[in-house]
Amino acid sequence: MLPIVTLMIEPFSALALLAGGVLGNAWFWSSYANRLYSLRVRSKILDRFRIPHDLAMVSGPFILLLSLLRLPVLLQRSRLNPIEQIELGLWSIPWLIAAIGLFALSLRFVHRIVRRKPPGYQLTRSEVVDVELQLGHRPIGAGPYQSLVNLPANQAFAPEFNEKRFEFAALPAGFDGLRVLHISDVHFLGTIDLPFYETVFKQMQLWKPDLIVFTGDLIDRKEKLNWVDTTFGTLSAPLGCYYILGNHDWHHNCDPIRGRMEELGWTLCAEEPQFISSPDNPQDVIAIAGDERPWMGEAPSFESVPENAFRLLLSHSPDNIADARRQNVQLMLSGHNHGGQVKLPVLGPVYSPSWYGVRYADGVFQEQGTTLHVSRGVSGKHPLRIRCRPEVSLLTLNRAQNAVHG
Numbered sequence: 391m392l393p394i395v396t397l398m399i400e401p402f403s404a405l406a407l408l409a410g411g412v413l414g415n416a417w418f419w420s421s422y423a424n425r426l427y428s429l430r431v432r433s434k435i436l437d438r439f440r441i442p443h444d445l446a447m448v449s450g451p452f453i454l455l456l457s458l459l460r461l462p463v464l465l466q467r468s469r470l471n472p473i474e475q476i477e478l479g480l481w482s483i484p485w486l487i488a489a490i491g492l493f494a495l496s497l498r499f500v501h502r503i504v505r506r507k508p509p510g511y512q513l514t515r516s517e518v519v520d521v522e523l524q525l526g527h528r529p530i531g532a533g534p535y536q537s538l539v540n541l542p543a544n545q546a547f548a549p550e551f552n553e554k555r556f557e558f559a560a561l562p563a564g565f566d567g568l569r570v571l572h573i574s575d576v577h578f579l580g581t582i583d584l585p586f587y588e589t590v591f592k593q594m595q596l597w598k599p600d601l602i603v604f605t606g607d608l609i610d611r612k613e614k615l616n617w618v619d620t621t622f623g624t625l626s627a628p629l630g631c632y633y634i635l636g637n638h639d640w641h642h643n644c645d646p647i648r649g650r651m652e653e654l655g656w657t658l659c660a661e662e663p664q665f666i667s668s669p670d671n672p673q674d675v676i677a678i679a680g681d682e683r684p685w686m687g688e689a690p691s692f693e694s695v696p697e698n699a700f701r702l703l704l705s706h707s708p709d710n711i712a713d714a715r716r717q718n719v720q721l722m723l724s725g726h727n728h729g730g731q732v733k734l735p736v737l738g739p740v741y742s743p744s745w746y747g748v749r750y751a752d753g754v755f756q757e758q759g760t761t762l763h764v765s766r767g768v769s770g771k772h773p774l775r776i777r778c779r780p781e782v783s784l785l786t787l788n789r790a791q792n793a794v795h796g
C-alpha cells in the first residue's frame with residue numbers, strides 16, 4: 391500500500407497519473423459515444439444517452455483530481471469504517487474507467503502498428519482542391535453550426551481528390567482498368583453552401599469515370615433536396631450511377647429522396663444484386679448490391695450471383711464488413727465515419743460513429759479476401775475538418791497479374 395501512497399503524494403508522479411487518468415477517461419467515454427451512434431436509434435433518444443458522455447468529459451478531470459487528493463488519505467489508514475470503505479470504492483470508480491480507457495487506447499495503438507497496407511493497393515495521386523480559392527469567397531450559407539466554419543485550420547472547404555489503384559485476382563478481364571468514382575456523405579444542410587458542392591461535382595466529372603457510386607448521407611435538411619439537381623444530376627458514366635442512403639437520410643422521409651435520385655438517372659442499389667456487364671465482353675459481370683443497415687433494409691444476398699461475377703457492395707456503414715466477408719464480397723465501399731472529422735496528433739481520430747470505434751474511420755482495409763474502402767466523405771452535419779480533409783476518390787480496379795485466365 392505504501393508505494394502507491396508515496397507515488398500519489400509526489401507531485402510529478404501525481405501529475406502524470408492525472409494526465410493518464412484524463413486521457414483514459416476521455417477515450418472510454420468517446421468509445422461509448424462511438425458505439426452509441428452506430429446504433430439504429432432516433433437522434434432524440436441518442437442525444438439523451440449522450441448525456442453521461444458529456445457530463446463525464448467535463449467533470450472527469452475534476453473528479454480524478456479530487457480522488458487523487460482523497461485516495462491517499464484513505465489508503466494510509468490501517469482500518470476503514472464502513473462509510474470510508476464505500477467512499478474508497480466510489481473514488482476508485484473513475485480510476486477503473488480510466489484504466490479501461492487506457493487499455494482500449496493501447497489496443498488501438500497495437501492495431502495501428504500491426505496493420506499492413508493491403509496488397510495490391512496504392513494511392514497514385516492526391517490533389518487538394520481549394521474551393522474557397524476557386525470561388526473567391528468562403529461558400530457559407532444560413533445553416534446551423536456557423537461558429538465552426540471559421541475556426542482556424544478548418545479544412546472543410548478544401549477537399550482532397552484522391553486516385554487509388556487496386557488489384558483483384560477475381561476481377562473479370564473485361565473490367566481490367568475500370569474507373570469507379572466513389573462519393574460519400576455530402577450532407578446537404580445549408581451551412582456549407584451549394585456553390586461548394588457544385589464546384590466539387592464539376593471537378594469530379596472531369597475524371598470521366600466508367601461507373602459512379604454514392605454511399606449515403608445525402609441530406610440533413612429536406613428543403614435542400616433540390617440541390618441534387620445541379621450536383622448529382624450533372625454526373626454521368628457509361629456503366630451507370632448507383633447509390634444507397636445513410637442514417638442521416640433515414641431521419642427524413644426517404645421516398646422523395648429516392649424518387650428524385652431515380653428521376654436524375656441514379657439507380658438504387660438494393661439488397662438484391664444488380665448486374666453490370668462489360669461492354670467489351672458481356673459475359674464478364676459485376677454484381678453490385680447495397681446495404682443500408684442497421685437503419686434500413688435487409689442484408690444483401692449474393693447467393694444467386696454467378697461464380698465468376700465480381701462482387702461489389704455499397705454499405706453506408708463499414709460495420710457491415712463481417713457480412714461482406716461471409717458473402718465473399720471482393721470490394722466494399724463505405725463512408726459514414728468521415729475519418730473522425732478531427733484527427734489529433736499521435737492519437738489520430740477520436741470520434742467515429744461505429745461499433746468498432748475509430749478502427750474503420752477512413753482508409754483501405756483488407757480482411758479475408760474483402761477489400762474495404764472507407765471514404766472520408768465530402769462533408770458532414772458539422773462543417774469541421776481538422777487534419778482530416780473531405781475526400782472524393784477515383785478507384786481504378788486492375789486485374790491481378792496472377793489472376794486465373796477465363
Ligand SMILES: [Fe+2]
Pocket residue numbers: 575577606607636638726727728767770
Ligand atoms: Fe455521414
